Amino acid sequence: MIKVLILDDSPEKVGIIKKFLKDECNIDEQFVDERQTIKEGRKILYEKDYDLLLLDLVMPRDAESEPSADESIKFLDEIYFNSEIHIPVHIIGFSQFDELILSHTDSFDDKLWHLITFSYSNNSWKDKLKNKICHLISVKNRFKESIEARSKFDIGIICALETPELKEVLELPCNWKTFELENDPNVYHEGTISTLNGNSYRLIACSINKMGMQATASVSSMLIAKFKIKYLFMTGICAGVKEGDINFGDIVIGENLTDYGSGKMTEGSSGEFIFKPEPHQFPTDQNLISKINNFIRNNKELIAIQTSYKGTQSTTVLKAKIGPVASGSYVVASKNLVESIAEPNRKLLAIDMEGYGLYLACHYFNQTKALFIKSVCDFGDIKKNDTYQAYAAYTSARFLNSFVINMM
Incomplete structure (x- = not known):
């Protein structure tokens, strides 16, 4: 009008x-x-x-x-x-x-x-x-x-931190260009990617520059509302749960995300605090999971990702696993706490601080499909360190790039 x-x-x-x-x-x-x-x-x-x-x-x-x-x-x-x-x-x-x-x-x-x-x-x-x-x-x-x-994008990529997570996304061969919007504190990067099926997708990527589910949900909602994104992926690093079954650099795809901090805090008879968990879970799109399943059957792509990395990496063969992931509002460096988080869900693969916020936002904006793709950099125990963060950020970003090229 x-x-x-x-x-x-x-x-x-x-x-x-x-x-x-x-x-x-x-x-x-x-x-x-x-x-x-x-x-x-x-x-x-x-x-x-x-x-x-x-x-x-x-x-x-x-x-x-x-x-x-x-x-x-x-x-x-x-x-x-x-x-x-x-x-x-x-x-x-x-x-x-x-x-x-x-x-x-x-x-x-x-x-x-x-x-x-x-x-x-x-x-x-x-x-x-x-x-x-x-x-x-x-x-x-x-x-x-x-x-x-011009303001509509097919695929969004969101990371918690600028380094090492977004840094590895911007190393992908997508002809990235940086732009900013008035009255918006975020810095955005737009690019393009062409697939083997002949499709061409417009990409937009940004980092939250702050860890946590609340910040993730907020920025994810803003991305969806402003740019009408069809798919929103989160790449980066996470803590693995089952050492031996999953190793440094291995890619975890979140089939569902749970907030392990959701519940009720009560007081026991001796005055001690007792936490009664009431976890809430959001699943991802099953069509995306089916495509991921088909993709990871081809181990050549994972081998190519691992052999292309030039820094410190795991001695084990790179794997990708699909399963449940739990998110919380604090950094975990305790084996006992990791075990308590995993206890209600024997199939839990990883924990992080952002994934639940991503799935929550996409649940309310149901036109956008979310997928958590992060790689293991530690196991949330006392030995937690930064040794494998760069490698995990690399495998996560490269896995997403290869998946889009081959399957979308």
Whole structure:
């Protein structure tokens, strides 16, 4: 819908034009404003944006002045040159007097604006105005569609930290370009990826720069709302649960995510704190899990990822596993705590601080499918260190890249 401002000191003429806009151009009255003097028109154009200004060629400067053609033309120039005025997308001048139309044609033509002769008895002005309005609506709709297309991405990649997690994502061969948005603290990176199936996807990636489920849920929701993402992946590092069955660098795909900190804290008979867990679980999309299952059957891709890494890595063969993951709000460096978290779920593969927030956001924005893809950098025990963080961030990002290329 376009917004219209009518500057005319004749209530009768304004009423006719407003009725025409409503009945024949389908422009609701709430999108049409009117003012009776140049002073009032100037004031509202300082405050608001309009798609169309309908300007009577004979207008009073203020409520105490007589209508004058000079005032309208001076105001026309002011609109064009005054940077503080919100210039309407298009301006159409109106007059009942042919001599005024002829004498001011150049003033409008120079600025690619138009003049129309108004008549109470002849409706030919209506066809001309309607054609202009239809064109304006069409242009605005096409512009809106173009803007929406540019701000729409197929795949989002979110990481907790800039280093090492997002750093490895931005090493992927996706022609990354950085951009920022007004009133948005995040730094975004856009790229493209082409698949073996002939598809091309637009990517957007960012880091939260803060660990935790709340921050993840917030930024994930913002990404989905702003960029209409179809798939939202989270890559990075996590703590493995079953040492021996899963090793440093191994990729964990979260079939479901649980908040292990959800529950009730009570007091025992001796005054001790007792935590009664009430975990809540969010599953991911089963079609994505089916594709992942098919993908990891081809061990050549995992071997290629492992052999391409040049830094410190595990001596075991790289694996990818699908299963449950648990998230909490604190860093874990206790074997006993890891075992207590895993106790209710014997198949638990890993714990982290963000995944549940990702799945929570995508649960509420159900048009976006989420997938947790993180790699093991430690086992959440007293031996926890940073040795394998870079390797885990690398295998996680490269696994996602290979999965998209081969399976999407």
